[in-house]
Amino acid sequence: MPLPFPILSAAEAAAMIENGQTVGFSGFTPAGCPKAIPMAIAAQAEAEHAAGRPFRIGVLTGASTGDSLDGALARAKAIAFRAPYQSDPTLRAQINAGETKFFDMHLSVMPQMIRYGFLGPIHWAVVEASDVTAGGGIVLTTAVGAAPTFLQKAGKVLVEVNRRQSPSWLGMHDIYQPVDPPHRSDVPIYSPVDRVGSPLCTVVPEKIAGIVETDLDDETVGFAPPTDVTRRIGMHIAEFLASEIKAGRIPKTFLPIQSGVGDIANSVLGALGAHPGIPNFQMYTEVLQDSVIPLLQRGRVTFASTCSLTLSAEMIREVTAQLEWFRPRLILRPQEITNHPEVVRRLGIISMNTAIEVDVFGNVNSTHIMGRQMMNGIGGSGDFTRNAYLSLFSCPSTQKGGKISTIVPLVSHMDHSEHSVQVVATEWGVADLRGLSPVERAEQLINRCAHPDFRESLRDYLRLTKGQHTPHHLGAAFKMHLQFMETGDMRGVKW
Amino acid sequence: MPLPFPILSAAEAAAMIENGQTVGFSGFTPAGCPKAIPMAIAAQAEAEHAAGRPFRIGVLTGASTGDSLDGALARAKAIAFRAPYQSDPTLRAQINAGETKFFDMHLSVMPQMIRYGFLGPIHWAVVEASDVTAGGGIVLTTAVGAAPTFLQKAGKVLVEVNRRQSPSWLGMHDIYQPVDPPHRSDVPIYSPVDRVGSPLCTVVPEKIAGIVETDLDDETVGFAPPTDVTRRIGMHIAEFLASEIKAGRIPKTFLPIQSGVGDIANSVLGALGAHPGIPNFQMYTEVLQDSVIPLLQRGRVTFASTCSLTLSAEMIREVTAQLEWFRPRLILRPQEITNHPEVVRRLGIISMNTAIEVDVFGNVNSTHIMGRQMMNGIGGSGDFTRNAYLSLFSCPSTQKGGKISTIVPLVSHMDHSEHSVQVVATEWGVADLRGLSPVERAEQLINRCAHPDFRESLRDYLRLTKGQHTPHHLGAAFKMHLQFMETGDMRGVKW
Numbered sequence: 001m002p003l004p005f006p007i008l009s010a011a012e013a014a015a016m017i018e019n020g021q022t023v024g025f026s027g028f029t030p031a032g033c034p035k036a037i038p039m040a041i042a043a044q045a046e047a048e049h050a051a052g053r054p055f056r057i058g059v060l061t062g063a064s065t066g067d068s069l070d071g072a073l074a075r076a077k078a079i080a081f082r083a084p085y086q087s088d089p090t091l092r093a094q095i096n097a098g099e100t101k102f103f104d105m106h107l108s109v110m111p112q113m114i115r116y117g118f119l120g121p122i123h124w125a126v127v128e129a130s131d132v133t134a135g136g137g138i139v140l141t142t143a144v145g146a147a148p149t150f151l152q153k154a155g156k157v158l159v160e161v162n163r164r165q166s167p168s169w170l171g172m173h174d175i176y177q178p179v180d181p182p183h184r185s186d187v188p189i190y191s192p193v194d195r196v197g198s199p200l201c202t203v204v205p206e207k208i209a210g211i212v213e214t215d216l217d218d219e220t221v222g223f224a225p226p227t228d229v230t231r232r233i234g235m236h237i238a239e240f241l242a243s244e245i246k247a248g249r250i251p252k253t254f255l256p257i258q259s260g261v262g263d264i265a266n267s268v269l270g271a272l273g274a275h276p277g278i279p280n281f282q283m284y285t286e287v288l289q290d291s292v293i294p295l296l297q298r299g300r301v302t303f304a305s306t307c308s309l310t311l312s313a314e315m316i317r318e319v320t321a322q323l324e325w326f327r328p329r330l331i332l333r334p335q336e337i338t339n340h341p342e343v344v345r346r347l348g349i350i351s352m353n354t355a356i357e358v359d360v361f362g363n364v365n366s367t368h369i370m371g372r373q374m375m376n377g378i379g380g381s382g383d384f385t386r387n388a389y390l391s392l393f394s395c396p397s398t399q400k401g402g403k404i405s406t407i408v409p410l411v412s413h414m415d416h417s418e419h420s421v422q423v424v425a426t427e428w429g430v431a432d433l434r435g436l437s438p439v440e441r442a443e444q445l446i447n448r449c450a451h452p453d454f455r456e457s458l459r460d461y462l463r464l465t466k467g468q469h470t471p472h473h474l475g476a477a478f479k480m481h482l483q484f485m486e487t488g489d490m491r492g493v494k495w
Numbered sequence: 496m497p498l499p500f501p502i503l504s505a506a507e508a509a510a511m512i513e514n515g516q517t518v519g520f521s522g523f524t525p526a527g528c529p530k531a532i533p534m535a536i537a538a539q540a541e542a543e544h545a546a547g548r549p550f551r552i553g554v555l556t557g558a559s560t561g562d563s564l565d566g567a568l569a570r571a572k573a574i575a576f577r578a579p580y581q582s583d584p585t586l587r588a589q590i591n592a593g594e595t596k597f598f599d600m601h602l603s604v605m606p607q608m609i610r611y612g613f614l615g616p617i618h619w620a621v622v623e624a625s626d627v628t629a630g631g632g633i634v635l636t637t638a639v640g641a642a643p644t645f646l647q648k649a650g651k652v653l654v655e656v657n658r659r660q661s662p663s664w665l666g667m668h669d670i671y672q673p674v675d676p677p678h679r680s681d682v683p684i685y686s687p688v689d690r691v692g693s694p695l696c697t698v699v700p701e702k703i704a705g706i707v708e709t710d711l712d713d714e715t716v717g718f719a720p721p722t723d724v725t726r727r728i729g730m731h732i733a734e735f736l737a738s739e740i741k742a743g744r745i746p747k748t749f750l751p752i753q754s755g756v757g758d759i760a761n762s763v764l765g766a767l768g769a770h771p772g773i774p775n776f777q778m779y780t781e782v783l784q785d786s787v788i789p790l791l792q793r794g795r796v797t798f799a800s801t802c803s804l805t806l807s808a809e810m811i812r813e814v815t816a817q818l819e820w821f822r823p824r825l826i827l828r829p830q831e832i833t834n835h836p837e838v839v840r841r842l843g844i845i846s847m848n849t850a851i852e853v854d855v856f857g858n859v860n861s862t863h864i865m866g867r868q869m870m871n872g873i874g875g876s877g878d879f880t881r882n883a884y885l886s887l888f889s890c891p892s893t894q895k896g897g898k899i900s901t902i903v904p905l906v907s908h909m910d911h912s913e914h915s916v917q918v919v920a921t922e923w924g925v926a927d928l929r930g931l932s933p934v935e936r937a938e939q940l941i942n943r944c945a946h947p948d949f950r951e952s953l954r955d956y957l958r959l960t961k962g963q964h965t966p967h968h969l970g971a972a973f974k975m976h977l978q979f980m981e982t983g984d985m986r987g988v989k990w
Binding site (some may be wrong): 380 | 537597612613679683748832908909976
């Protein structure tokens with residue numbers, strides 16, 4: 001049956017979007033993002049700018065995106081406002097130059113803030129689909145993100161049907177949006193495997209302004225192979241969790257795992273899979289990376305719930321080729337649900353995220369370089385950390401060839417406070433901060449996590465003041481950062 | 496029917512508690528805390544110390560307590576470890592001198608961390624009761640706190656039956672503890688009025704080591720009458736919320752209110768009650784103060800769910816005298832439930848808490864004076880703020896007679912990050928930070944909330960660096976704090 005929606009070129013679709021409007025895009029990481037329409041919007045912005053006319057839009061997404069979305073639009077200087085997360089180098093530079101306004105949010109909160117009207121109107125939803133039905137059913141692709149909310153709240157909808165993604169993705173998604181207060185009920189997920197919603201998003205067909213056909217792979221970036229440092233971090237975390245099971249502080253059946261994005265997360269999951277003291281486990285996470293697919297195939301991971309399949313093109317093809325095998329083992333949900341505090345606390349998630357820096361009292365910086373420059377955003381780390389059964393952070397103990405210590409006197413920006421950070425791991429070991437006073441936490445972090453090159457210096461910092469609950473010296477707290485900004489090296493600070 | 500438990504003097508009960516043990520006490524604020532037994536433990540500690548023997552215990556509570564608990568034990572130097580919150584001047588001094596180890600926690604997390612074994616074993620639960628049954632039923636008094644968890648996990652139990660509190664408190668409590676992961680279900684509260692648990696706590700009768708009879712009022716402290724500053728803060732918040740209802744961003748039926756403790760909270764509730772644009776409302780909060788009782792009586796507050804009735808002795812007597820009238824309008828729950836992220840996000844709570852200081856980018860310090868000295872603790876503010884429908888913080892724009900600005904370049908300790916703080920109010924006005932970039936937030940906070948004496952100085956700070964997402968100058972970020980520590984005045988900083 002032919003679809004009752006106009007088939008458009010990407011340029012025709014982009015031409016409907018006006019300067020100053022706000023667009024919500026599907027996807028979460030480069031997975032599931034539209035590609036052709038954002039590139040066409042970028043081209044249109046360049047043409048408008050060349051003609052001396054302004055053209056900038058508000059860009060709302062699930063999380064980060066691919067180069068054809070944030071990259072192309074940023075290069076075209078077409079983004080006025082951006083939320084809730086990004087990781088594109090050009091866009092990052094514009095945000096840090098103050099040229100693009102960026103609102104850095106907890107990812108679970110983004111959809112409800114849009115529904116509540118806190119972020120203003122959404123003019124367009126632009127979503128990638130593997131299939132569309134005449135009644136306004138939209139089968140998403142490799143991620144869900146905030147697409148269901150954008151589709152609900154947007155005035156008009158453009159669908160990018162990606163022929164590279166099989167329509168058999170139908171059934172891999174579980175689309176559920178909570179009703180808003182005061183009429184909200186529970187999110188009825190009591191186990192990662194619970195399916196509570198619809199296999200497709202639905203919109204009023206009249207809102208669909210057109211369909212653009214594409215054939216483009218997700219622009220996911222491969223991971224670096226494990227290094228000695230990431231392997232040691234993974235090993236320490238696996239060993240720590242196994243010892244917690246042995247001590248009876250984690251159930252013998254283990255608990256669902258959430259894992260952040262990146263090379264360390266990839267290594268940690270590999271280490272969990274390899275450790276004999278870790279039973280087969282489930283994942284309830286926001287991003288699934290390549291390392292989990294073989295764990296699923298080997299039965300080490302028995303089920304995975306995620307918002308996004310951030311897989312290499314080869315891995316996506318492998319999953320697609322065996323979709324019937326993965327169907328009972330894998331589900332894609334909206335970020336409001338994968339990251340929902342209710343579900344995270346109920347399931348007893350063990351959360352594992354990476355830090356930019358950690359201070360000696362256990363506060364974590366996840367977002368800002370030297371307190372000023374935005375890296376990517378807080379992402380889902382706050383959703384998971386605050387509500388987890390057990391919350392872990394990891395990072396290498398140094399950066400820039402040993403010149404930066406990631407363990408510092410005071411984080412230059414704080415995203416996760418001492419009240420929520422329970423365990424920290426570097427390649428040197430694990431600091432278990434539960435139940436410790438600030439001074440005891442500092443001992444743990446310095447002795448077990450800091451690089452030996454910085455341990456004595458950090459101890460010297462603590463000697464500057466005495467007789468305080470949190471013995472900071474506000475005049476010296478950023479001396480390591482300031483010296484780095486001046487000399488490029490944090491080592492050898494004179495307190 | 497006589498109870499099958501030994502009736503003890505407070506001294507006999509205290510004598511069972513050994514040096515080095517951990518004791519969990521009932522209560523939340525001075526309400527519902529045991530009084531006679533902790534005073535007897537303090538006396539015992541003093542006697543032991545006089546005899547040259549060590550005597551210090553771990554003290555776990557719901558939140559702060561009364562003078563006969565934290566005060567007496569601190570004066571006797573009997574507290575080795577303390578969690579999760581306190582507000583006693585002697586104890587605070589010992590914590591800040593590093594003599595007592597203090598672990599500052601989100602109050603909703605405390606009970607589950609105890610059950611998970613993260614804080615070690617609990618040797619004793621000492622709880623105040625209005626009645627006890629032969630089968631181990633314990634009817635609590637004016638607060639619940641973490642008593643149900645202490646009773647479940649403690650090796651032995653001592654009950655202080657307070658004859659001042661009517662046994663007719665039976666039915667005013669709703670005792671519910673979630674099952675632990677991986678078997679946890681939903682917390683079935685869908686409206687503040689929902690009753691989901693038992694009217695009394697139950698323990699294995701064999702664990703009850705004895706009963707001590709007392710007749711002591713809760714040691715609640717009265718509030719200062721509203722000042723011009725607190726009245727203006729209350730008025731601004733009421734006006735802001737009324738305008739949000741008008742704009743359709745808060746439902747016309749309004750949403751349940753959570754309100755922190757103290758004079759400002761008292762004033763804000765008074766202002767909400769008086770504002771014609773605020774409909775009658777419900778409360779879902781952790782502490783109920785005097786100001787709410789007349790609002791309940793006038794029907795402005797139609798129902799209140801709380802962890803604690805932190806009322807003056809006269810107000811408690813008024814409530815007790817009309818217990819049948821209050822019964823369908825008032826309920827007391829454990830802190831794990833009043834502060835539960837699942838329930839807070841589901842009900843769509845509007846959270847209102849006080850700040851020690853707020854930085855120009857919207858980060859909030861709730862705990863540390865000048866970054867080092869512990870005030871009270873984070874309490875429930877993190878539980879509510881992170882999960883609220885809308886989160887507000889308030890504080891006077893200055894302290895110490897105008898010498899301290901509560902709006903500063905960088906908070907000296909961070910408890911609530913920019914990602915969770917949505918609205919800030921001082922006596923000057925309201926800064927609505929939703930959807931704003933850091934630079935835009937700074938404009939709002941400086942122009943609407945900072946005291947005029949500090950506005951130009953704060954703008955000068957922002958001029959120190961340019962072209963950053965968050966334009967901090969780490970070498971100058973604490974200059975106002977450092978000048979205050981040197982001269983006693985933050986005004987007129989030379990950047």
